[in-house]
Amino acid sequence: MGRPRTNDATVKERLVDRATELLATRAQESVTVRAVATAAETSTAAVYSLFGDKEGLIAAVxxxxxxxxxxxxxxxxxxxxxxxxxxxxxxxxxxxxxxxxxxxxxxxxxxxxxxxxxxxxxxxxxxxxxxxxxxxxxxxxxxxxxxxxxxxxxxxxxxxxxxxxxxxxxxxxxxxxxxxxxxxxxxxxxxxxxxxxxxxxxxxxx
Incomplete structure (x- = not known):
């Protein structure tokens, strides 16, 4: 079985959803790339591939x-x-x-x-x-x-x-x-x- 895709629109949407939920309940500095990736059931590589970095993800939110x-x-x-x-x-x-x-x-x-x-x-x-x-x-x-x-x-x-x-x-x-x-x-x-x-x-x- 091949590795799950980490840069498709579905993963991107899920990352933004999970980041939104975390940012609404935690201080921004405590919301890590790893925490968002884990909540979205994907890898940290997906965040970097789709958004560049944490700030890019927050900007998308x-x-x-x-x-x-x-x-x-x-x-x-x-x-x-x-x-x-x-x-x-x-x-x-x-x-x-x-x-x-x-x-x-x-x-x-x-x-x-x-x-x-x-x-x-x-x-x-x-x-x-x-x-x-x-x-x-x-x-x-x-x-x-x-x-x-x-x-x-x-x-x-x-x-x-x-x-x-x-x-x-x-x-x-x-x-x-x-x-x-x-x-x-x-x-x-x-x-x-x-x-x-x-x-x-x-x-x-x-």
Whole structure:
């Protein structure tokens, strides 16, 4: 019987799967090439053949996470209401985090991790749809501020909420209420004075 192939697509997928699981539950420095290869039931040679080294494997895991999140947020439809669209993007981000907690942990386990590599740079940036929606809202005089500053404010708030939820800081009902009220408050804080006055009198539709 010949030796099992160590460089085919199936082995590559399995290595990325096992690396994702290990990186989500252990410190990055403790995840060795041997540990991933053992978990994937292959050899360390397969890792080096397919990814070059450990950093190449970790980059592949990050790229998968970035692409998955990008797919989730770009699937959000655009409406005539910029605030509703921004809220929908926040909902999509939270849903992705809850449904892909392993990938979320890998992607946001460290600030330096949120960087796609190779061909993924610039083509699958999950922040791009958010900035685009914010640009629309600023152009429509719904939000008042610089798009990047607004995006950072919203993303930091959203990331904090999802991270706390995944860590078990909230029960289901508390998490839902905290998400809705906090995202609404963050968006209201960036609205133009006229829009803000209207939102103060009416329950936000977004």
């Amino acid at each position: 990050r790229d998968r996470a970035v692409a998955s999140l990008f797919q989730a947020v770009t699937a959000v439809p655009t409406s005539e209401d910029p605030l509703a669209d921004l809220y929908a993007l926040a909902v999509a981000y939270r849903r992705w985090g809850r449904e892909h907690s392993h990938l979320y942990s890998v992607l946001f386990g460290g600030v330096q991790s949120f960087k796609p590599s190779g061909a993924a740079v610039g083509t699958s940036d999950p922040v791009r749809p958010l900035v685009k929606a914010i640009d629309r809202a600023v152009t429509a005089s719904v939000l008042d501020g610089e798009a990047t500053a607004i995006a950072v404010s919203l993303w930091v708030t959203l990331h904090g909420l999802v991270t706390l939820e995944l860590a078990g800081a909230f029960d289901t009902s508390t998490a839902e209420a905290a998400f809705r009220s906090t995202i609404h408050a963050t968006l209201r804080g960036w609205t133009t004075p006229e829009v803000f006055r209207n939102l103060r009198h009416d329950e936000p539709a977004f």
